[in-house]
Amino acid sequence: MAERLAKRTDLEIVVSLAGRTKSPAPQPVPVRTGGFGGAAGLAEYLGKERIDALIDATHPYANIISANASAAAHQAGVPLMAFRRPPWRAVAGDRWTEAADVADAVRGLGERSRRVFVTLGRTELAALTTAPQHFYLIRSVDPVEPPLPLPCVSYVTDRGPFSAADDRALMSAHAIDAVIAKNSGGVASYGKIAAARALGIDVIMLRRPVPSTGPAVETVDEVIAWLDHAIASATARGTARGV
Numbered sequence: 001m002a003e004r005l006a007k008r009t010d011l012e013i014v015v016s017l018a019g020r021t022k023s024p025a026p027q028p029v030p031v032r033t034g035g036f037g038g039a040a041g042l043a044e045y046l047g048k049e050r051i052d053a054l055i056d057a058t059h060p061y062a063n064i065i066s067a068n069a070s071a072a073a074h075q076a077g078v079p080l081m082a083f084r085r086p087p088w089r090a091v092a093g094d095r096w097t098e099a100a101d102v103a104d105a106v107r108g109l110g111e112r113s114r115r116v117f118v119t120l121g122r123t124e125l126a127a128l129t130t131a132p133q134h135f136y137l138i139r140s141v142d143p144v145e146p147p148l149p150l151p152c153v154s155y156v157t158d159r160g161p162f163s164a165a166d167d168r169a170l171m172s173a174h175a176i177d178a179v180i181a182k183n184s185g186g187v188a189s190y191g192k193i194a195a196a197r198a199l200g201i202d203v204i205m206l207r208r209p210v211p212s213t214g215p216a217v218e219t220v221d222e223v224i225a226w227l228d229h230a231i232a233s234a235t236a237r238g239t240a241r242g243v
Contacts, residue, residue, distance in 0.1 A: 006029045015032075020122075046076040053227055055082075061182055070212045082215065094197050097204050098205050105127075113134055115178070118138045119181045119189065122142060129150060135174075160191075166191060168195035171192070171195055177201055179192060179204065
C-alpha cells in the first residue's frame, strides 16, 4: 500500500509503526514509530498534523490498535477505512484445529512430546514454558531475548515472505510434526500453511479477535478507491494534506 501511495504527488503519506520490530522493513514514505498514548493521543495527532484520512492497516490480531484508531478517527472527525486481509480458509489436505489463545494452543499439543514450529510474536511465547516436554522451533523477525527457559528450543531469525518450498525444507530438517500460527491472511506467510499441508502436519491456528466495528475492505485497490473519494471530499473543503 505504501509503495502504491508513494507514487502519488497529490498526497503526503505517513506510515506509523508500533515499534515492536527493531529493524522494520524500509518504507518509501516518511515513517513515525511508537505509540500515540491511546485513542486520545492519536486523535490529538490527527488534529495537530491536519490529517485528512486514516487507514487502519494493522495486523488482523492488533485489535487494540484498531479499536484506538476507530475511536480516534471518530473523535477527530477524520474519515477512517480499515484494511483487513481476509483469513486463510482450510482446503483439502489441511489438518487444522482452532485455539482461543497461545495457552490454549499449547494445551492442544497434548502431553506426549512433539516437535513444534512456532510463528508468533516474541511477546506471545511465555505460554510455551508450561509444556517443556516439546521441542520448539521458533521463528521471529528479531531475536528472542532473553531466550526462553526451555530444555529443547531452537531459534530462526528471518523476515518473510517465506515460500512453501523453503518452509517445507525447514520443517523437514527439524522433523516438525505440529505448527502453531496465527491466521494472518495474505501471501507473505502462507508458505508454512502450504508446507504443513504437503507434509501432513497438524496446524493449531489461533482464532482471530473480533474486529472493531466500522467500514472495512479486503484489498489495496479498494482502500485506494476509498481514499480517492475521501481526499476529494477533503479537497472540496480545503487542502488535502495527508493520510
